[in-house]
Amino acid sequence: MTKATATRKRRVYVMLVLAGALADPADANAHLVNTGLGPIYDGAAHFAMSPEAILPIIALGILVGLRGLVHARASVLILPAAWAAFGFLGALFGPRAINPACESLPLLILGGLAAADIPMRAWYTALLAVLLGAFEGYNFGAAYSATRDGLPAVIGSVGLVFVLIALVSAAVLKAEWNWARVAMRVVGSWTAASGMLLLGWGLR
Amino acid sequence: MRRMFIRHMGPFVTTLLLSAGAAEAHVDSGGAYGVAAGFLHPITGLDHVVAMIAVGLWGAQLGKPAIWLLPITFPLVMAFGGFLGLLGVPMPGVEIGIALSGVLLGAAVLTETRPPLFAAAILIGVFAIFHGYAHGAELPLGENALFFSLGFVIATGLLHAIGIAIGLLYQWPWGKITVRAAGGAVGAVGAFFLWNALA
Numbered sequence: 001m002t003k004a005t006a007t008r009k010r011r012v013y014v015m016l017v018l019a020g021a022l023a024d025p026a027d028a029n030a031h032l033v034n035t036g037l038g039p040i041y042d043g044a045a046h047f048a049m050s051p052e053a054i055l056p057i058i059a060l061g062i063l064v065g066l067r068g069l070v071h072a073r074a075s076v077l078i079l080p081a082a083w084a085a086f087g088f089l090g091a092l093f094g095p096r097a098i099n100p101a102c103e104s105l106p107l108l109i110l111g112g113l114a115a116a117d118i119p120m121r122a123w124y125t126a127l128l129a130v131l132l133g134a135f136e137g138y139n140f141g142a143a144y145s146a147t148r149d150g151l152p153a154v155i156g157s158v159g160l161v162f163v164l165i166a167l168v169s170a171a172v173l174k175a176e177w178n179w180a181r182v183a184m185r186v187v188g189s190w191t192a193a194s195g196m197l198l199l200g201w202g203l204r
Numbered sequence: 205m206r207r208m209f210i211r212h213m214g215p216f217v218t219t220l221l222l223s224a225g226a227a228e229a230h231v232d233s234g235g236a237y238g239v240a241a242g243f244l245h246p247i248t249g250l251d252h253v254v255a256m257i258a259v260g261l262w263g264a265q266l267g268k269p270a271i272w273l274l275p276i277t278f279p280l281v282m283a284f285g286g287f288l289g290l291l292g293v294p295m296p297g298v299e300i301g302i303a304l305s306g307v308l309l310g311a312a313v314l315t316e317t318r319p320p321l322f323a324a325a326i327l328i329g330v331f332a333i334f335h336g337y338a339h340g341a342e343l344p345l346g347e348n349a350l351f352f353s354l355g356f357v358i359a360t361g362l363l364h365a366i367g368i369a370i371g372l373l374y375q376w377p378w379g380k381i382t383v384r385a386a387g388g389a390v391g392a393v394g395a396f397f398l399w400n401a402l403a
Contacts (some may be wrong), residue, residue, distance in 0.1 A: 052350055115276055182272040189276045190357045193283035197353035200290030200340060 043144070043153030047160045053136045054164065056106035059191045060132055061165050062184045063114040063125065065172020070122045072169035075129040080162040082133025083140070084154060090141025091150025098139075101202025106132055107195025114188025117181075133161075238348035242355025245339060246363065251302050251397045252335055256360055258309035258390040259328055260367020261383060265313055265374050270321055274328055275364045279357050281329045285336025286356075290343060298341075299401040301334035306394020313387025 034042060047053060060079065064071040110128065113120075140157055144150035172184050246252050263274040288295065309331070311317070319327075339356065370386055373379030 051354075055350075055354075112280070115280065179272075182276075185276050186272075186361065189279050190354075190361055193279035193357045194350065194353040196280070196283035197286050197290070197340070197343075197356065198349050200287035201343070201349040201353070204290045204292075 039149030039152035040156035040159075042149065043140075043156030044160050045156075046143070046153065047140065047157035050140075052103055053140065055191055055194070056110050056132055056136065057161060057164050058168050059107065059110035059114055059188060060125075060129060061168025062172050062188050063110055063128070065169040065175070066114060066117055066181065066184060067120065067122075067125060069173060071125040072173055074122055074126045076162070076166050076169060078126050079129040079133045079165050080158045082130045083137035083161050084158045086134040086137035087141035087154035087157065088151060090138040091144050091154055093142070094145035095142040096138075099202065101199050102135075104195045104198035104202060106135065108192050108199060109195075111188045111190070111192030111195055115185050115192055117185055238351030239355040242352035242357075243359045245343075245352075245356050246359045250393060251306060252339075253363060254390045254393045255302065255305045255309060255331065255335060256363035257367035257370070258306065258313060258387065260364040260369075261313045261371040261386055261390070262309055262324070262328075262367075263364075264368045264371020265316065265383060266318060266321075266324065270324060271368060271371075273321070273325065275361065275368070277325060278328060278332050278364065279360055281332040282336035282339075282360065283357065285333035285338075286340030286343070287336075288333070289337040289340025292341070295334075295337050298334055298338050300398065301331065302338060303394055303398035303401045305331035305334060307391050307398055308394075310387045310389070310391025310394055314384050314391055316384065 057079070060075060061072075064075040110132070113128075137154070141150060141154050144153045147153075172181075175181050175184060246256070259274055259278055263271045308327070343352065371383055374383045
């Protein structure tokens, strides 16, 4: 075997090894949580580890809890429904180019309204719940668009969204003492302040 | 023999390097650090600390509704100042404004000044912008913005709460002296920083 033939053989050998290695890449799970318990639990865990999605829901829960039972009931039903619908859309259509500063707007608006404790009609808060569910749900679903488990993961997150909005709004509804309502407004104020700083950070 | 071993090890090592595990890009490992860094930021400057406590003291001294109105509005206005600082909007005399806030708020508590609520709110709002601006301009790059902001705002709110807790002593005669003395101490610290800022 000549030297040239040996070199050619070695190149072919290396190329085959490289092709074999590249043909079987591992999954890229950027930003996702893998519990090992299946996609529904993965979606729930992903939501539980996303403070940027949890905080606006807490702010909405405080707002509707301060406003009363009708507002709270509407939001407890509407928010998970909107989250699910737009989450499925996100999983199907994938991420959209959104300025990161937009993530601060739910915090700013919902926290500000909770802090101000402004009387408003039930359909205003219902509209806010739809908008929040649409925005956060779509973002959540879009994160799973590259995987095959998008829809179950969205369903898993919807369960936690329902539990969270129900618990927060119920706790605030039951706040009978004046100081407890003031404390809830202070939390709203802190949320809005965080949103304001986040907006500045995003625009910097 | 040795050359043959090396020749076969080359493709093997290459295969190992290319068979990388799952990419868990951007796993959030700095969340707790971000909260801690944000939390420490307002409480490591004495000029900020005394002014935040003075807001709580004055709110408690003024009574309802100031006692709860000021802690609700202050973080929002301060965050607006932070927003301006983050964007780099020029604001002259920030350090003087911060030091002046300690002097005036301390003096207000010491002398038991009781202006109309809107006047107190405007005064505190102006000072809140100075404090927020200074923090916003100093916020470090590379932090987790949400966690840092949360820690920062919570620390500020807790400083108000400390001031309110001390201010609640005002309902007793000996507590009035304590609260007024705390106001005097805040004013003295503010005067020290004002001296430094003007020097």
